Amino acid sequence: MPKIDVETINAQIRKLEELKRFISDPTTAPMIEQLISQNSSVNAPSRTSEKTAKLPHAQPTQRGALLAAVENTCKILPGDFNQKEVIEKLESQGYAFQAKDKNIAVYSALKRLVKRGVLHLTSRGKGKKPSTYRVIRRFPREMEGTAA
Numbered sequence: 001m002p003k004i005d006v007e008t009i010n011a012q013i014r015k016l017e018e019l020k021r022f023i024s025d026p027t028t029a030p031m032i033e034q035l036i037s038q039n040s041s042v043n044a045p046s047r048t049s050e051k052t053a054k055l056p057h058a059q060p061t062q063r064g065a066l067l068a069a070v071e072n073t074c075k076i077l078p079g080d081f082n083q084k085e086v087i088e089k090l091e092s093q094g095y096a097f098q099a100k101d102k103n104i105a106v107y108s109a110l111k112r113l114v115k116r117g118v119l120h121l122t123s124r125g126k127g128k129k130p131s132t133y134r135v136i137r138r139f140p141r142e143m144e145g146t147a148a
Helices: 006-024 029-039 065-076 083-092 102-115
Strands: 119-123 132-135
Touching: 065 083, 065 102, 065 132, 083 102, 102 119, 102 132
Parallel strands: none
Antiparallel strands: 119 132
């Protein structure tokens, strides 16, 4: 039978208890919420590397989590892309879809991003041909491969 390092477990338990105390303090809760919302806001840096674009695994999602995940994924896709490519990229990053139909969920997110001016619908799909999208880049520093 393998030997279990009890001290390591006790150290982790102490850290988790400290975290629990910190989070349950009513004065720190607004600070935590503000930090979390700042990290997932639209004002976050637009240039995202694949390493930093990893998404959470099978955790309960918050409202708007899919939209933020789709937006971040679109920003790392080169050139024009379609809904299927976005889904494949999200899955390769480990995103766990909570929706019954991931196609409908991603389509709705893409449509919302077009409406918000984040994406441009480059061609509307017909039949088996899917719609294609492109990220709208407003500033030279948002362009890939250029130094600003």
